[in-house]
Amino acid sequence: MIVLGIESSCDETSVSIINEEKILANLISSQDFHVNYGGVVPELSSRAHLQMVIPLLRKALSESNLTLKEIDIISATAGPGLIGALLVGLTFGKGLAYSLKKEFVPVNHIEGHIYSGFLMEEKPEFPYLCLVVSGGHTLLLLVKDFTTIYKLGSTIDDAAGEAFDKVSKMIGLGYPGGPKIQSEAERGNKNAIKFPIAQLKGKYDFSFSGVKTSVLRYLQQNYSDISNIPEDDIPDIAASFQYAVIKALSGKVEKAMKSNEIKSLSLVGGVAANRALRNSFEQLAKKYSNKLVIPDLQFCGDNAAMIAYRGCSLYKSGRRFQLSANAYPSLSQETFAKLVIPPAKRNK
Ligand code: KG4
Numbered sequence: 522m523i524v525l526g527i528e529s530s531c532d533e534t535s536v537s538i539i540n541e542e543k544i545l546a547n548l549i550s551s552q553d554f555h556v557n558y559g560g561v562v563p564e565l566s567s568r569a570h571l572q573m574v575i576p577l578l579r580k581a582l583s584e585s586n587l588t589l590k591e592i593d594i595i596s597a598t599a600g601p602g603l604i605g606a607l608l609v610g611l612t613f614g615k616g617l618a619y620s621l622k623k624e625f626v627p628v629n630h631i632e633g634h635i636y637s638g639f640l641m642e643e644k645p646e647f648p649y650l651c652l653v654v655s656g657g658h659t660l661l662l663l664v665k666d667f668t669t670i671y672k673l674g675s676t677i678d679d680a681a682g683e684a685f686d687k688v689s690k691m692i693g694l695g696y697p698g699g700p701k702i703q704s705e706a707e708r709g710n711k712n713a714i715k716f717p718i719a720q721l722k723g724k725y726d727f728s729f730s731g732v733k734t735s736v737l738r739y740l741q742q743n744y745s746d747i748s749n750i751p752e753d754d755i756p757d758i759a760a761s762f763q764y765a766v767i768k769a770l771s772g773k774v775e776k777a778m779k780s781n782e783i784k785s786l787s788l789v790g791g792v793a794a795n796r797a798l799r800n801s802f803e804q805l806a807k808k809y810s811n812k813l814v815i816p817d818l819q820f821c822g823d824n825a826a827m828i829a830y831r832g833c834s835l836y837k838s839g840r841r842f843q844l845s846a847n848a849y850p851s852l853s854q855e856t857f858a859k860l861v862i863p864p865a866k867r868n869k
């Protein structure tokens with residue numbers, strides 16, 4: 522089954538063609554111009570998607586040595602994301618499917634991330650514990666199969682990626698925050714400054730707005746002009762902040778590993794590109810003898826291969842042409858992960 526995937530939820534336009542699990546093309550065009558504005562400008566993002574989607578489709582077809590006629594299913598991200606940006610890819614995908622008389626399957630972007638481990642040679646085994654860490658979401662999930670996902674916890678305020686982006690801006694590194702903090706952190710001492718992380722009552726919930734405020738307070742207490750922090754001080758601040766976030770994420774994941782029967786552990790989403798976080802997950806998987814699946818970097822950030830893969834698995838579980846599918850900005854508007862059943866206890 523040949524699936525065309527289209528992703529346009531934020532600042533990456535991506536088109537991919539897969540044959541079941543084999544990736545024939547996965548093209549990603551990042552909208553780097555947002556750097557001039559310190560963050561993503563929604564309207565500019567929509568326009569750039571509009572410019573890029575057709576050239577990327579042409580290139581993906583030529584890389585795969587296929588024609589449009591040979592595509593079986595078309596999938597596009599329907600949400601969550603920037604509504605204008607989503608509409609570009611979704612409407613294009615629906616129009617293409619309608620004109621070609623192909624099946625169309627709308628895909629939830631977060632579900633795309635959740636199953637992105639299946640794009641790897643070593644695949645997750647059900648049930649698996651999945652930490653989704655992206656720019657807009659932080660979710661700890663128990664993935665039972667291709668249709669059942671139990672939500673264990675989520676952030677009550679900022680997403681992990683959002684915290685990276687905001688702190689990056691605060692210390693003058695700018696956009697995109699995650700990779701910039703990571704590279705500064707790699708030259709710094711993670712124990713230099715103690716940034717506290719909120720201990721929430723909700724067993725598996727996260728909160729990152731406190732650590733962001735504690736970085737701001739630290740800057741205000743230590744520098745007369747916080748818009749001009751000495752370059753030499755940045756690595757320690759970045760490393761200490763990154764360490765606090767990783768400790769918070771890994772702590773909750775370990776807790777969930779102790780009390781849930783799982784076969785694998787998976788880390789997905791843009792922040793899963795972070796080397797220190799990947800290392801921390803490697804240690805956790807080793808400690809509890811679980812198989813670990815973290816996608817390659819090209820499948821951590823936003824990409825259409827994960828959308829095509831999820832479209833394919835939904836199609837196989839009965840999802841069919843939905844011309845009426847509309848774009849939605851937030852996760853809560855979808856039927857995603859509504860089933861929350863306390864999983865069986867396991868004592869370790
Ligand atoms: O999944 P993604 O590409 O887009 C969303 O669905 O939001 O995630 C983007 C997020 C951004 O917040 C970005 O700063 C973060 O992923 N990110 C990183 C790294 N690379 C990207 N965060 C930490 N370390 C990285 N190396």
Ligand code: ZN
Nearest residue numbers: 655791822823
């Ligand atoms: Zn994403």
